[in-house]
Amino acid sequence: MSLLILAVDQRPWLTQALYGHTATALPAERAAITDGKHMVLEGLLAALDAEPRLAAHAGILVDEQLGAGVAERARAHHVTLSMPVERGGCDVYETEPADLPGFLAHFRPEFPKVLVRYNVEGSASDNREQRSRLAKVSQAVRDSGGRFLFELLVPPTPEQRNVPSEVFDTEVRPGLIHRAMTEIVEEVPVDVWKLEHLGAPEHYRTAADLAAQAGGECILLGANAPVATLDSWLTDAAANGFTGFAIGRSIWWDSLRGLLAGDLTRPEAIAAVAANYRHFAGTFLQ
Structure with missing residues (x-):
């Protein structure tokens, strides 16, 4: 079954993008960001109300630091x-958090997620x-x-940065x-790989086959494209073995920024998130 995740778990990046700093967000900033993440969930729920067939596939990726209460609302729905x-x-x-078992027992996410920067030609000790x-x-x-x-995520090594970005x-x-x-x-059992775009169709197929050999599957990340x-x-x-996506900013960034700036009403922002999610879900499921 396809897993179509709306990703809104950005933390330091989001504070910087909205307010120009990576320090701990001020109370008013935290409140605004948290409210914005609730708006994103409301957009997802609006999409599911408009197109109930998506309910079997829909997911949300959200943090508890700047998205307090979103996880609980998502689970309730x-x-x-x-x-x-x-x-x-x-x-x-x-x-993070330090008490991982306690965190998992409390929130009960179906898909706990890690983001890892890992280049096989980078630091062997770090890897x-x-x-x-x-x-x-x-x-x-x-x-x-x-x-x-x-x-x-596979960031280029210093030597690989000499390769033109499109070629890389x-x-x-x-x-x-x-x-x-x-x-x-070989050391870390993985159920779902969330991967960057891979260019040629055969590259997607190879990734899907590698995942399947260990009982896993692959979904595509959006990269704000x-x-x-x-x-x-x-x-x-979708045509080459991937089973879903996790897309974030491409769905909600304009809506969130517009809402916080006062350029969009909340219903307008919700409607835009819903429309964008339905568009990408439809593209994948076709």
Whole structure:
């Protein structure tokens, strides 16, 4: 079954993008961001009201730091819940919260999520440390009854930055992703891989096959891409073994910023989120 996640778990990045700093958000800023994340959930619920067939596929990825109460509302509406368990903005993975079993027992997310920056040609010691930490997280997730969602980002090494970005994205990074998946899964059981776009259709198929060999599956992340670009990625991913997506800013960024700036009413912002989610869901399910 397809898993179509609306991702709104941004934390340090979102504070910076909205208010120009990465420090702890001020109370008024936190309140505004939290209200905005509730608006995003309301947009998702509006999409499901308008198109009930999506309810079987819909999920939301949200944090508890700047999204307080969203997870509980999502669960009350029977929306599949994913929550991050990594410290935001780290180059080397760190688990957050400190009491991971307690967090998982309290919120009961179906898909606890980690975001990991991992390049097989980068620091071997950092990669080894990350695998060790992530193996413990995977076990905690399994113990809680959840499924482990692994967002894999592959930043270029200094040497790889000499390659033109378009070439890196479409010709170099796909192979690095495949190698990372193979290396990681030897120590870290993964249920769902959340991956960057992979360019050629055969690259998507290889990733899907690698995941399936270990009992997993792949979904596509949105990377804040323009609509036409993301539609193309979704079409390729869906046709080549991917089972869903996790899209965030491409769905809600303009609505959130417009709401906070007073340029959109709340009903207008909700309607735009709903329309964008329905569009991408329709593209993938076709």
